Structure formats: structure tokens, C-alpha cells
Amino acid sequence: MESNAQERLEVEWIRRAQQGDHEAFGLLVEQYQRRVFSTVFHLVHQQNEVEDLVQEIFIKTFRAIRSYNFRAPFGAWVARISVNHCYDYLRRKRSSRLNYYWQLSEDSRRMLERGLEPQQRESPPSIEEQAVLKDLVKKLLDRAPAEDRMVLVLKEIDNLSVEEISEVLNWSVSKVKVRLHRARKRMLADLKRCR
């Protein structure tokens, strides 16, 4: 009942924003900003860039809001704009294909390898191991092509279902599955190459 009222309110805000009402758009921003911050932060990994990117995304959203036709949920529509904006940003700022793995110190690398031994797997990794592992996976993500990164982040970090990803990226479900499999394979191959 409450969610219905919320939905009706949201539709009203969207309609007002479509007529150029900035105040109504501000209410939509308040509602979706955390979600957009999360998506952008996970895709871009640059804490100092996130706020600027989110602002650009909302400006784009406002300019395009007249074309929103209520077919998809507004959240998914905003997420699509966010992901596309981040995709453009990532392509512009394509990180170099330098091998970061060797930039890890010898101790860190040994710690990582030790933590992954089967007999050790039962015990939870230490804080240092966790930091090293997180750093390595972040670097692998940074090196991945923008499309791989998007699909992996949406699935593995934002925990979206394949159907939700297909809505956000405007891809078919089968395309999402194929891309996801390919992205995982590529990332594992990259990891192997680093070893």
C-alpha cells in the first residue's frame, strides 16, 4: 500500500520534471543519488571523481527526462544512463595495460599465494591478506575492458540478476550471460598471466 503511494508520488515527480520543474527533479535526485553513487563508485574506483560524474549523470538525466516513457522502472533507466556515462568515462581514461601484479611486494604476493592454498582456505583470510586481495582484484578490474568491467561489477559487486543487468545495459539476457562468461574467463586468464 505504502509502496503504491510512493510509486504514484514518483510518477508525479517525473511528470513534473518532464515539464521542467527543477524542484520535482531535486526530489528524484534525493531518492536515487545513493544508488547512482554506488554504481559509479564501483565502476570507476576513483573516489575524487565520483561526485563530478554523478552530477553529470543527473544533468544528463534531466535533459533526457522528456524521453522517459515509463516502460522500464525509473531506477533502471537512471542506472542505464549512469552505466553508459561511466562506460564513456572509462573508455576515455582507459588505464594502461601495465602489469600491476609485479608491483605487489614479494611479501604481499607470498601472503596471497599462501592464503589461497587449499589447506588454508577453511580459515578466513587475515586483514592484510584481504587488503592485498582487494587491491589485486581492483587492479585486475581496472585493466579489464570497459564492457567486461561493467557487466562484472553489476553482477558480482552490485549483485544484480542477469535480467536486471539486461534491463540496465539494454542487452538480451543471453547476451548478458555470454558477456559475463567471457569477462570472467578473460579476468581469470589475466590473473594467470600475472602469475
Added chain:
Amino acid sequence: MRCGRIQKLLEERGETSLSPVDRQHLEACPDCRLYARDWSMLTQGLKLISQEPIPEPSLGFSARLLRRLDEENAPGFLRPEFYENAGRRVIFATLVLVFTLLLAMALPASGPVRHKPNVDTYWPQPEVLTTRNAPVYVGSFPPVPAWVEVKSVSYHWR
């Protein structure tokens, strides 16, 4: 074949979803074991990243955003896209101009582009026709119209 299936299962559902037979294969196959280890490492790393605190919007974020939208809607404001499009057009026009100039310079000085084509009708000019050991006849046949000036009509021997 089995390795591929098991690796796909590992990716999609994790190690716990494997049947006892698949698990036996995983224990015995070094490739699958390595794959499981790497995949578990990646998922652990991704999970750790997902647990990172997300940056909060700074104080007054939406107010600043709305102010920017107001500024953009103010009369006389030209969006950056305008400059981008205008710049693109100027560059395109310059390229077309340079290309045309280069093409004009590359063309030979004679030819249909630089000169008007000759008049279709051909009037024989008073010219010297030479053949070996034969008198050269500068002809007036067919008859030259009165307005064509014939400077000399003579026989030449070579």
C-alpha cells in the same frame, strides 16, 4: 568436456553446487583445481570490494546540482555541447576546404577543369603538313571561312 561444464558451474553457482561426482573430478583434475582456486580468489576479492563503504554525497549536493540546472536554463547560456558541435563543424569545413585546395593544386594546368573545352566545330588551321619527299600543301580545303585569317599559303620543300 567435463572440465568445461564444471568450470561453468563453479562460475555460476560456486563450489557448493557441485555433485559428489563432480567434486571427485575437481579433486583429481589439476586444471579444475587451479581454476576453482583462481575463481574463489576473484569472488573473494569482488566480495571485499562490494563491502567497501560507498562515498556519501557531500553536503548540499542536490542544491548545487539544481543551481547548475538553473544556470543552464538561464537565457544566453550556451551549453558546452554547443561549443563542441560548433568546433566540430569548423574543423569539418576546414578539412573540406583544404581537400579542395589540394585537389585543385594537384590537377594539371590544362584540361576540362581548368580550361573551357574547345568549340565543337573544327576549322582546319593553316598548318604545314609534311610528308617525306613530297610537296607540302597548306590547304584551304575545305574552304576556310572569310573571318579566319590565313597568314601565308605557300609550298615548302623539305
